[in-house]
Amino acid sequence: MCGITGWVSYRRNLTREQETLEAMTETMSCRGPDAAGTWSETNAALGHRRLAVIDLPGGAQPMRVPTPDGDVVMVYSGEAYNFTELRDELSDEQFFSDSDTEVVLRGYLRWGPAVADRLNGMYAFAIWDGRTKELVMIRDRMGIKPFYFYPTADGVLFGSEPKAIFANPLAKRVVDVDGLRELFGFVKSPRNAFWQGMQEVEPGTIVTVSAGGIRTRTYWRLEAKQHTDSVEDSVLRVRELLDDIVRRQLIADVPRCVLLSGGLDSSAITALAGQQLDEPVRSFAVDFVGQAENFQPDEMRATPDTPYVHDVADHVKTDHTDIVLDHGVLSDPELRRKVVTARDIPNGLGDMDGSLYLLFKAIRGKSTVALSGESADEIFGGYKQFHDPEVQRTDFFPWLMLARDMMSEPLIAPGLAEAMDLRSYLGDTYASAVAEVDRVDGEDDFTHRMRVMSYLHLTRFVRILLDRKDRMSMAVGLEVRVPFCDHRLVEYVYNTPWSMKTYDGREKSLLRGAAKDVLPESVVKRVKSPYPSTQDPLYLADIEQQAKAIPAGHPVFSLIDHNAIATGGRHTLERTLTLATWLDIYQPEMVF
Structure with a gap:
């Protein structure tokens, strides 16, 4: 796992731009604390920061292979979990390292951009x-690893994060109405990178830059296909895939661990990892001071995580650690600055972002690679909105339907609300997303509607959470892998009809059936509970005080209604503080 950046220019000599290249590369130091490297020739300059995970001595980058017609040079972030099989296919090549990076580069030399079709990984x-x-x-196909680019008059800037691009004076920190719609809409629109002039390399795409311009080709997308397996065979196939995925994603030359919440998803990964490893699995969970003892069920969370976490840890016999946080550290403005800086975009989730950052930071002291249960709810249909009859009947983004009370808080400043026209924007965005969904011959209306809901979560929602996971983990130099995002599993479960995904009358039936033999009964029976959030009233008191202390003339009140601080709830307070912190750090030009 690493940070990459670079600059292509067809009208200047980039060998004279070393200082700028190094500045761009240095912004990625948190993503790659182990090594740094740069390379340039007249029209191209590449930078890399390395987090060494596989072939610690041999995977230095930028990685170059000279050819008679010019150098082929790569900067790479992520992991190719099938690199050993690909290396066997390329056995006639003369390898100079044991890294997956070189396998991908040699694969490009053999197959060109079509190497993407052969990769399994992030x-x-x-x-x-x-x-x-x-x-x-x-x-990658699911958008697990972030990737941004910024077209210029004669080429492009690119980076793992916007901050790498902004280290180049050609890039301007401007946010327009489209960016603000993305921010307040809580929907991940294709290509929208929030910053004016910047784009994302879309998941499953290849972007090629030449002197003639920029062109894009999609090499993978979710497609509807007939599912012919029985329920029993579907459960077996899910288990076969998970066994193979976990085995592949445990490969590393550094200490590994799992993130354990006590829910079905992370518990399944933990238990399957326990079967794969010869030594005890190292597991970590986040908790809050007094939460287990004083937990109050609410609309989102019926049970605290800790008892279930400990059930799994005992059942699998993991080497377990609870990371327990108090209200003071969660509300600390300095933590908020670190989170906002890591994300580049103020699309935060309040204390849930801060606790995730602190969890990852604590883990990094003992492990370099962690496996997560992220994305299982989107794939298997675990969220509450999947099972709400009203949401099932309504043509709108499902997660926004259940969050409508939160979204209707008096949050957005009146002038901005009028300029954004968020309702129309979300309606148009929803319509374009639904138009992408294929329909299988003979698929009844309800089954297709559930396919649409699944597609929306997998293309417009999960990418928000994957980006959050990546930014919080890489900010502390931790590589977090997401087994449920293996494209083979995503494709298979996406095409499994809803009746099979709920065959036992509950959420995530296929996953429960596939993993129940390795889990404690308490977890098999547990109702879905989202990522935890502190219930400590002292946390709310802290952020209320901080929000009220924001000066009346602060630019955040061009975005947030000043009255919202007094009349809004916790979400409004957290959002206001996050936006104010972001404006202080980035000082963007706002255009609306």
């Missing part, structure tokens, strides 16, 4: 092909 990489004077940028 990755974002850029290859400067000196033979054609083209830059090829490729991102």
Whole structure:
């Protein structure tokens, strides 16, 4: 896992821009604390920060292979979990390392951009092909690894994060109405990178930059296919895939661990990892001072995590650690600054972002790689909205339907609300997303509607959470892998009809059936509970005080209604503080 950045220019000599290249690369130091490297020739300059996970001595980057017609050079972030099989296919090549990076580079030399079709993993990489004077940028199918680019008058800037691009004076920190719609809408729109002029390399796409311009090709998308397996065979297939996925994703030359919440998803990964490893699995969970003893059920969370976490830890016999946080550390403005800086965008989830950052920071002291249960709810249909009859009947983004009370708080400043026209924007965005969904012959209306809901979560919602996970983990140099995002599993479960996904009358039936033999009964029977949030009233008191202390003339009140601080709830207070912190750090030009 690493941080990548670079610059392609067809009208200047980039060998004279070393200082700027180093500045861009240095912004990625948190993503790659182990090593740094740069490379440049006339039209291209690449930078890399490395977090060494596989082939610690041999995987230095930028990685270059000279050819008679020009150098082919790559900067790579992520992991190719099938690199050993690909290396076997390329056995006639002369390898100089044991890294997966070189396998991907050699694969490009053999198959060109079509190497993407062969990869299983999470990755974002850029290859400067000196033979054609083209830059090829490729991102994994699910968008696990972030990847941004910024077209210029004569080329492009790119990076794992916007901050790398902004270290180049050609990039301007401007946010327009489209960016603000993305921010307040809580929907991940294709290509929208929030910052004016910047784009994301879309998941499953290849972006090629040449002197003639920029072109994009999709190499993978979710497609509807007939599902012919029985329920029993479907459960067996899910288990076969999970066994293979966990085995692949445990490969590392550094200490590994799992993130354990006591829910079905993370518990399944933990238990399957326990079967794969010869030593005890190292597991970590987040908790809050007094939460287990004083927990109060609410609409989102019926039970505290800790008892279930400990059930799994005892059942699997993991080497377990609870990371227990108090209200003071969660409300600390300095923590908020670190979170906002890591995310670049103030699309925060309050204390849930801060606790995730602190959890990852604590883990990094003992492990370099962690496996997470992220994304199972989107894939298997675990969220409450999947099972709400009203949401099932309503043509709108399902997660926003259940969050409508939160979304209707008096949050947005009146002038901005009028400029954004968020209702129309979300309606148009929803319609364009639904138009992408294929329909299988003979699929009844309800089954297709549930397919649509699944598609929306997998393309417009999960990417928000994957980005959050990546930014919080890489801010402390921790690689977090997401087994449930293996594209083979995603494709298979996406095409399993809803009746099979709920065959036992509950959420995530396929996953429960596939993993119940390795889990304690308490977890098998547990009702879905989201990522935990502190219930400590002292936390709310802290952020109320901080929000009221924001000066009346602060630019945040061009975005947030000043009256919202007094009349809004916890969500409004957290959002206001996050936005104010972001404005202080980035000082963007706002255009609306």
